[in-house]
Amino acid sequence: MSACHNVRMAGGQVSIKDVAERAGVALGTVSNVLNRPEKVAEPTRARVLAAIEQLGFVRNDAARQLKAGKSTSVGFILLDVRNPFFTDVGRGAEQQAAKHGLSVLLANSDDQPDREHAYLDLFEQQRVRGLLVSPLGNVFDRLERLRTHGIVTVLVDRVADGRPFSSVSVDDVAGGHLAVTHLIEQGCRRIAFIGGPVTIRQVADRLFGANKAAAEHPDVELEVLLKDGLTVQHGRAAADAIVQRPPGRRPDGVFCANDLLAVGALQSFTMLNGRIDVPGDIALIGYDDIDFASATVVPLSSIRQPSVLMGRTAIDLLLEQIEAEPGNPVEPRSVVFQPELIVRDSTRRLA
């Protein structure tokens, strides 16, 4: 056989075998250099490394995974990449995963159940090591099936509702309670809740907490304004409706289910020739404490969620499940963080 064939043709893949041949060793030795370098004598290893360098060899992950039966990446299916809260969670997850030699791949379901399923399929076929999901629809059955196939899931920003999944979330009921109690303490008595559809779990819980807080004060009334989305535009529309009422019928405090809504409301309130003073006429508080909250013209009070920490914790919970695998499975755990009230100018009514 001709000893000389072109080493590097376009797209030509260099395999461990080529490296072995070049270095004049057996194929298993190359594998050892890659995976257990301490078991290979120094001169041999040097020779192999040189060959790897010369040929530009790169491990083929597909082959490696095929043999190992598992991958080294973790999938994170998030609801909305445009929401800073989720990307922060993602960053936390990446940090923690990196410490354990895992990579995080983000996939954006973008509020569309079919995309959520498509990505679940993709990650299942890729046999990812584990999955973080902030679920959109009811995917629990799907996720249980995944687990029987050896892929464990940790829920993000959603509790498991009795299903056996680990989860990391924030106590949204407490958050809603915190926000409204704060408004009341600032002297508000007619409070409005602006939110999205209550089919979104987070909205429902925050509203529930808000109601609870209002109920604790007999002289406080809570009005609920639900829009069908959680964007700046929705917030502005809701607030416009308030602005158009005669001053006596307006609330004196507004709690928005997230910061985007609050920013929209703030715009509506302050834009119109300063007709409504925030917080003087209406105190305003949002939820999530996104970066922009402190950057609005009247800095926005908000309820902070420990997003980065949540991401890190999610990975910890995942590893806990993964590493337990054998006979005795570890009980799923739910970590619930407490939200934190961040007071800024938009609710500072008392001197």
Added chain:
Amino acid sequence: MSACHNVRMAGGQVSIKDVAERAGVALGTVSNVLNRPEKVAEPTRARVLAAIEQLGFVRNDAARQLKAGKSTSVGFILLDVRNPFFTDVGRGAEQQAAKHGLSVLLANSDDQPDREHAYLDLFEQQRVRGLLVSPLGNVFDRLERLRTHGIVTVLVDRVADGRPFSSVSVDDVAGGHLAVTHLIEQGCRRIAFIGGPVTIRQVADRLFGANKAAAEHPDVELEVLLKDGLTVQHGRAAADAIVQRPPGRRPDGVFCANDLLAVGALQSFTMLNGRIDVPGDIALIGYDDIDFASATVVPLSSIRQPSVLMGRTAIDLLLEQIEAEPGNPVEPRSVVFQPELIVRDSTRRLA
């Protein structure tokens, strides 16, 4: 051989072979059902599908890729997930990729060159079908190596600088020119540019365009204020310095290298008891036209980049390269979009 073994043990993987056995067909037939269903007779196909269903079989992507030598996903390494511009590009890419049966996996380099490299390694090992990269450091050599290994790259928001890569970007020089010309038309004569480090290509180009526009008007002077970052905080700090000058020494127009800076500047200008009127005293324009631009208290003029379209185009360029593969490679193409001026209240000085 005992016909009866437990079909579903924990983590037990079901392979095409199990399916074949269950359906009583050969293994190649199952593969045909999966990949070329029209070549399989109806009753056989039904039997195989039933077996797949019963056993809960899921294709092992690793094995498939190993054989095919290429994957079905595209990696997108982005500079900063928190910048809405990039996530919008990502959404465009996902949309277009989906049409061709490809998935997009996002990886966040987060301004850190080592993370950028780590993800390049990961995607190379995964033999992704292609790569979108908004490059941080100088990764061109790395990317050329990738191409010799059969992975093509399309640059996003960065031109190729003479290197043979396709790219999709926006003419930042034109954008800078557009912004400053607009300020001049609105009557501004003393203009300040607030930007990040000029080592960031986008900043340098926008500044260059701004300078060009100023030079076209002899009575206009341009002052350059560079901070070492592009966040809201940096913008506020830069504007604070302006606010502290005596009114006569302040610029009457400010162009910020991105919208985050502009939001910070706006906050600084308007927060201090309305001492500075926007646009009356100082007209303000940003860059990127992120969602928030229209939601600030004085809606922000900006330079719009067609982010979603850019993502779609990036995938098109990628496919063009991928599909050409054989003997005659397709010349890399650079698509440069023209930025668009979006005028809002923050620069409307003329009645």
Added chain:
DNA sequence: ACGCCGGCCTGAAACGAATCAAAACTGCGC
């Protein structure tokens, strides 16, 4: 009846890396 054709199905041979029992080598003491 014969040959031939198509449609359907089969099964062996890849793909690239990991593994591990076994082989080869090393140095050492006797």
Added chain:
DNA sequence: GCGCAGTTTTGATTCGTTTCAGGCCGGCGT
């Protein structure tokens, strides 16, 4: 010189899928 223990290297086998040259079979024209 020989055996022994330890170290280093070997190479056949495995993973799950795709591919493809062939095999089987029933029907058709002659």
